[in-house]
Amino acid sequence: MNRFSTNLCIALILGGAAAMALLNLATAPEFGLHVPTYAVSLVGKYLCYAILALALDLVWGYAGILSLGHAAFFAIGGYAMGMYLMRQIGTRGVYGNAILPDFMVFLNYKELPWYWHGFDNPLFALSMALIVPALIALVFGYLAFRSRVSGVYLSIITQALTYALLLAFFRNDMGFGGNNGLTDFKDMFGLRLQDDNTRVGLLLASAIMLVLCLLVARYVVTSRFGRVLIAVRDTEARTRFLGYRPESYKLFVFVLSAIMAGIGGALYVPQVGIINPGEFSPANSIEAVIWVAVGGRGTLVGAILGAILVNAGKTYFTGAFPEIWLFALGFLFILVTLLLPKGVLGLLQSKRQAKPGESKP
Amino acid sequence: MTIGPVSGSLLYLNGVSVSFDGFRAINNLSLVLEPGEMRAVIGPNGAGKTTMMDIITGKTRPDEGQVIFGAETDLTRLDEPAIAALGIGRKFQKPTVFEPHTVWDNLLLALAGDRRPRFTLWARETSEEQDRIEEILATIRLGDLRRMRAGDLSHGQKQWLEIGMLLAQEPQLLLVDEPVAGMTDSETAQTADLLREINRTRSVVVVEHDMEFVRALGVKVTVLHEGSVLSEGSIDHVSADPKVIEVYLGR
Amino acid sequence: MNSLRNLIAVLLLGSVLAIASPARADDAPDPFLGLASESFDEVASAIAGLAVSGNPQAAATIQALQDETLFVGPAGDDAPPILIKTDAGFIDARTNKPVADVNEDDLVPVKVNNAVRRAIEAAKGGLDLFAADPALRTKAAEQLFVSHDAAAVPLLARALEKESNPAARTVMLQAQAAALLAAGSGSDAERIAAIALLRARGDVESKSLLQSLHETSKPVADAAAAAISSLQRIEQLWSVLQSVFYGLSLGSVLLLAASGLAITFGVMGVINMAHGEMVMLGAYTTFVVQQVIRAYAPGLFDASLFFAIPLAFLVSGVVGILIERCLIRFLYGRPLETLLATWGLSLVLQQAVRSSFGSSNREVGTPSWMSGADVIGGLTITYNRLYIIVFAAIVIAALMGVMRGTSLGLRMRAVTQNRRMAAAMGIRTPWIDALTFGLGSGVAGMAGVALSQIDNVSPNLGQGYIIDSFMVVVFGGVGNLWGTVVSALTLGIVNKFLEPIAGAVLGKIVVLIALILFIQRKPRGMFPLKGRAVEQ
């Protein structure tokens, strides 16, 4: 972890977001440097992915937990926000039902399922976006770490977890809109989602949350706790004979990381306008892993860099050569693991002396 | 549950056995260690020396037998962190230090203190901690390398750092597995000095192959063979024991 | 339809009574006469009458009517002649004798409408009770059992008098019992005997007939209730067996998908996320083989799978060896990196197949010997599932044979247990690594041939199996082929038993969660290997 690169990263995120905001709101569309609103949302989306990547780097880079189910926490955060947005639609839905979202009317629900109560309150919904991922991570992590499941076994069961959630959310009677998920949102905190102001606000909120998460993560990994965590990552057995309980350290970062992922998801949904079970697909989680690997595992800043780079690439390729994208992504996985084990950031810093916190290949 | 521990012993193993897939690695092993004692354990490869340490430190659970620490703590019921917290430190055969961390941080993490996340998350280095680390650095002669990444140390330096980490833990009992394997002669002699110094305040169990080293330590020796005690006594006594000669030279 | 049946029944009954009374036998009306009528209704009732008349010519006449080769001649003093047209000329329907010099212009065909056609069908059923072939008689009785029409009772009685074939007799008695029960007639003792017959028959129809009864007499009602509960128990037993069969079949699919992984992951410890794509390549190989056969040798189509199996093994095996040589060997000892790199590879392979074969499902045909099903008691066994079970058993047996009995297997185990020692003994470890990986991949390819028969062949085929396969291997205990077998079959059966309770998707979720919990309890699976080597 390099203080300088972290600070630079924070400055770039905040400065970049502020500049985009200004260029979108304060310039006319004819102006050459005008930033269109769709670009604002696109970058906002990248920043949400960056939060997910950061969360993943915290567990993978610093605790050696390769979670292949982190997108699940992201998606749950997203669903919590989506439920709030759904309830905000009110009578403006196709069926005009003040209480029940359209899909429930369609599926003949007579009343709101109990777990939908309270989601008309934005604060409740936001706290659920953090609490539910945290609880799932707590239960899952407690069981897994206590019984010392680690390495690829852990990876495979995290993948199974998100797969099970995927199947569950596809079901109509789960009450989350089944296949189609939640969509057709109208407004948020009383602001119209389609307004430029709202969009810019969401971008700024994403940038600020990303920076906050980065600061928290940096504090955690540089604290004595973080040094124990790195020790656990590399030589778990040794820390045990020193009297540390690796399972509590892992559990703490795992839950913290799930919360961050939930935040990312909650900010993501209003910017893309939809959340559906596809977000739980194992492929999404693994794609997030490659963002971290591309940027440089165990560097925090690298995760952010990787998320933005890869997703910018994805936007470009899927637009220009859709056929090529999966090839490109596939080869990216292969090349990064074979040739760039420390990622882009590792490449940039390869001349410097290695510092604690950087992963070993 | 035949007899209770010898009164006043620090570590008491009685009738301990453990097998892996039918292979008895430890077979009815008994051993008593007095407080303040240093004991050398020798034995051919595969005699079960490392497994014995695994049992004491909670890594391996014995199939039968008693393992009692101090007056009445039953070690077979505790896991590794709990046993470490009781004051039993262990150095591995293969030096294991935290490679990405500096020498200083390695010692800092080993220092006795609260190990819970809620403490380490907010912990600040105190001046007592710094003094203590300085003290240990002097003992293990790594003062100049305090900012060095532990992964970049030489093999011998890693062994010392690991002993230093043991000291930082302030254990009552140290278990040291083959500390001089791969060391130069002068490093070996220095290590013997270091262990004797440590033994002034703590009990030590040293596992070693190197007879010269054991002779230099000049302490009571237990010879392990096929998982149980073959002979026990001074180095001269055990090296004259025909059973020991048979095991070491007979084949 | 129902009213028609009643009509026929009444007519049948009437005619039967007519036949049964010997006093009137001599001046019995001509059963053929009605066929000459202009009215469809009269024709229909004539058919019914003819059917039960016992007239040896009845069957041929009714058949001719159905074939529309029945003609009516001009009526003279006598009844009009009824003639059957054959290739060789006309035949008198009453006597089966050829009739010479017929003027076709005088003949009128007997017209058939839907009502008549239904009468023909119904009549043929009853007719068959008297057919020469016992199998036909049995079938006819079976139909009467299903319709359990009270009107059929006397007819059955007549048929039974003559019946000597035991199988046909049994069914006729059952049909009689069913008709008796349905009609609500007979004494208590007769009804109880009838219930016993139905209980002995023991199929779904017997049960539903018994359930539809409203018995007033207590002993009869008790007998019926006892019979129903006994039949329900039997039905449950069959449904358990059916679930076991489905479970075994799903388990075999899982086993096939996982067995290659049991080699690459279980024995070598390589996390191959592209394993599913090896399966997918096998399925596409099958598709290509079938295309070629369709184009050049359509007669061989039924044998297409026998060409596909070795080819799929080769294709996936060679791809596997390439993967090992070009990618995986650089990543030994770095499982997480292997996982990521092979995931990337799986994306590349999927996209490559998508680019060359398109992203839609490809049609893979089923050979005729694999389609169809057999019913054993209450158990339906579809051939494709049955053959997949057999195939899985052969594959796993062969795999175990290779691992245990061949020098390649010996070397593989030597290398995986102690690489340095094996190398020191002159085993070319890199080559063994490549071959082992090729073997695992080839087995996956063969699995693809089987899966092409039951699943959609699309570029995503493999994706659907990867998580399940890993779960199977981990659940069984890594490195233990028997464990993989037990685990696959267990998971298959548990899944199929959960399905009716929880539904297919929820059942799968339950199994997944149970597996997650299980792995957390016993991280090394049901049958773990022990020793220091596995403790990394």
Ligand SMILES: Nc1ncnc2c1ncn2[C@@H]1O[C@H](COP(=O)(O)OP(=O)(O)O)[C@@H](O)[C@H]1O
């Ligand atoms: N976890 C284990 N699984 C299987 N065998 C083991 C395990 N631990 C130790 N052993 C066996 O027990 C015997 C004693 O080993 P060890 O204690 O390492 O001997 P030493 O340290 O005296 O050389 C050896 O044969 C070793 O293979």
Ligand SMILES: [Mg+2]
């Ligand atoms: Mg040893």
